[in-house]
Amino acid sequence: MSQALLSTAPLEAQAAGRRAATVERMLGDPADRANPAGHRRLLAADRAATVCEGAEDVLDSFGMNAEFVPRALGGRFDSCESLLRVMRPVWRRDVGLGMGYGMTTFMAASDVWMRGTPDQQRRLARLLLTGSKAAMAQHETAHTNDFVRSQVRLAAGDRELRITGAKPVINNLQRADALVLFGRGAPDGDGLSTVLLDPRGLPADRFRITRRPPADSVGLRGYFWAGARFTDCPVPREALLGPPGGGVVTAERSFQLSRTLMAALVLAAVDSSLRTAVLVERTRAPGAAADPQNTATTLTKAFVNLLLYDSLAVVATRALHLLPTETSVYSAAIKSLLPKVLRDTTYDLATVLGSQLYARDGTVGVFQKIVRDVPIISLGHAGTVACQTTIIPQLTTLARTSWFKSEEAPAALFRPAEPLPPFSYGALATAGGRDSLSASLLATAASLPGGSVGERTLRALAQRFVAELRDLRGRVLALQPPGAPGARTTAWFALTDRYVLVLAAAAVLGVWRASDGLRDPFLADPAWAACALHRIAERLGIRDVDLPPQLAARVHQEVLARFGDGHGFDLYNTPLPH
Template identity: 30%
Template sequence: MSAGSAVTALEEMLGQWRADGPFAPEELARLDAAEVIPTAACRALDDAGLPAYYVPVRFGGRLVAFPEVVAMLRAVARQDLTVAIAHGKTFLGAVSVWVSGSPETAEWLARQIIDGAIVCWGLTEQGHGSDLLAGEVSAERTTDGWRLDGTKWLINNATRAQLACVLARTSAEGGPRGFSLFLVDKRELAPRHVEPLDKIPTHGIRGADISGLSFHDAPLPATALIGEPGKAGETVLKALQLTRTACAALSLGAGDHAIRLATRFARRRRLYGRPVAEMPLARDTIGRAAARLLLAEAVTAVATRAIHVLPREMSVFSAVCKAFVPTIVQEAIEQVAELLGARGYLTGVFEHGEFAKLERDHRLVAIFDGSTLVNRQLLISQFTRLGRGYGAVDPSAADRLSTLVTGPLPEIAYDKLTLISASGCGLTLAVPGLLHRVRELDSGGRLTHVLADFEAACARTHAAIEAYRPASGMPGAHAFALAELYELCVAGAACLLILASRPDDGRTWTLLRGCLELVVERLVPGRHGDDEVFATLAEHALTVDERLTLFARDQEDSPW
């Protein structure tokens, strides 16, 4: 089964379940109001075989192409974010084993997941937040294994999960080499050794099992250790490169859902004798929101393939993806919220309150697996490499990077993930060459002005990054603003690469032109994007009821 057909099959099932089943909007709204996990929806996904896509094919699963997994989670998130987050958490809990676990542990875990086991990821503790090296949960060696003590807090699926990947201090002095990871089978522990904490009320994803685990002299076998002792920090940072990229699925699904609701409303609602969809301001709002969603998709499409093609650069791609995609999609959601007005926030008036739910649920995505600021700080730490070498025009750049947008993908080489990209980001360094190729393909000259403005802005940004000199302590506001500009350069480069990979087919080039207009509008102070382009995007969005996308499913190996 191809990537596209597997995603299509899941979407068809989700449509059936939405019409009369566990994904029915009224039922999901009821469970959300009661703060109850939608277990029937999660079970339906289990029965459909989705857990197998969290498992690499080498261990008997179906994870062949990471973009396919992200497209599937996007399809679920398009229906309900709570379900997507609850179900997809198993991949997050397992990925450390795929990165550093022994073959025996990985094969055992693979069988457990395929059979329906839920896995959670116990990294954080109350009082320490994202400062993982301050963690106090400890694991001490015993004659036949380890003894685990302490409390992990704010853990998704902590109570529901049968298995937990737990970060623990294995050296009293702590530090980068003072922590290890353990795969804990809760089913093998007596109740006196592991105690679930109460569910923590949350503003969004109200039904999710956000709780914690308290361990009391919990005995673990020697085989519970994941990788080498003291190497947890490296494993976690590499695993986060995959999980942060996967989080884009949640944002894209929420954006799909928001624009679907907004366009339905605009087509049906009449004011002053005509549909809202015909009003210029409404069309501009929809067009600009559509551009944001498509731009997020372009970044995600390239980043998910980079896991296979450029694993040594994932410290950059994952940070950009996690900082940029939730941010730009949240802007799109807020834009169409103004269009819906009060109906976007009333729970019993329009579409079972789906918009209000997705809007508050999506706000949490930005803090998952490292907040926006955390990821921008990761970019800032690599500024020296990211700015170096920009400016040379390489006409072969598009061909060299073509596997980032099309063609078969190699198996993910988890052992090639690195904490820092020694070569910077090949995509942004290739911008001059990509511009050269796109200009050759742009026979009508429609992109002339936006390409020129992007070229100048990208050069300025890289020059500023190369000139940046870090000071002691935390980076200042200027550095974070520069990181935000760099994200836009990556987003624009992703659009150029997609353009360079195909001839001008009218539709895709028009959509990508809108994305580039948005990028340049944000990179160049005072520049206003072409209103006609956004109007065209609005027209397209208003004729697509389910999924706004840059890609066609019949495109080679495309799951989008």
């Protein structure tokens, strides 16, 4: 199953929604003080820098690990979007729980599903389906997380490999039964190789788990405290995961999944932040708010930020199935957009909380924990600069051969929760040279009606983004290629930032255009899309299109309606326990 095909069908897409609803129900009311997965218990565990065992017991009883194992190996993993939907309730409840309990295991396991032998895959599947955890050793803090410069060395012996070196941060290592490790050196050279290890079976005098003091951890405090040190540690040659020296290819493909899904899951935490701010605003005494209109504007902008970000997140997730040769760009784009959206949205919502921002208990106390946890997700090999440097080498090719030339993306790319074709790890490419998403921007802009105020505003903004892409193309082609003598490195980073925002605009327009007014009248309304494009345009310095106030009022109305009805603020509009 090294090139595993994981099929989806309409019934399976519906099943993912039902499983997500089951997780929401089992996690229960977060405000219930007796709930083992409630805010009170999660915050207490965070203060103690420990795992919240009660919350993990809930996920164990659901059988969450089966979501990380392909159906062909006995699990329930049928699509990337299904996993996103099932895990979002966990991340909405607690980032540490979502990352520590689940996504670390899935990220490690993905390398095995992609590159492992049938025996390696079967053994790991058995472990996970009986409740074990997996860990992945990739961080390189000594080299600003440049994993290729690994300080772990793999040397070839007569009958085995020998591992020497250290990894200072390995999430979940202290309780893992499987470890995916990247190291330099291989039986046939000095490239980067990957091995799959049983950390509990390594000789105690050659391998030890190192511990960081809890005080060193600002966020995810119950999970990110372990590291590892190897001293000429013997492991069998059969531990190699994929071919010798194939670690870079493994990582580059794996990053497309991890960057996309991690960035898409973090949105659930932003959802909780917005919900907390609305709660504070709704429960204030009459007249207590300093400026009610400003508060309404802040909540509306935060919701718009969430929707524009989720549009790109869902599109990037579905692209893993529909456009796998293009996802190296889309996965890096959504991950690079994360810190910007998070920073602005959190800062704005903090002004609504006022002094309650410093609360450490109860539902409001969760806001501060989110502020500490989420930035850690955007560090390391998946940080902003790493994502930008994934996109930059592809810009010239995209500008020359794809922009204004490629066919638009399929409509299914923009329809959350609809059935997907089979997913293939082997179809992922490090650089495909095409960008169908920007082509959809051109097609939508050319077909927009101009009847209502919202449609006219949307059309004017869409045309500005078409002009932005045209200008971007000209600037890219005028620059010396990255790495060439005299190349302006800073200019490439600035152009990449602009390109990511154009992709976000294209995703917003695509989701709006593909929306079914009967299934979700709000997403079919041009009001939210116009507000989202206006927000993106502000980031680009485009300020010649005014936003009619009635459009923002419609979005604010939806914020209050979803809060009152107990629904999530993402594109899925999921009912929540309350």
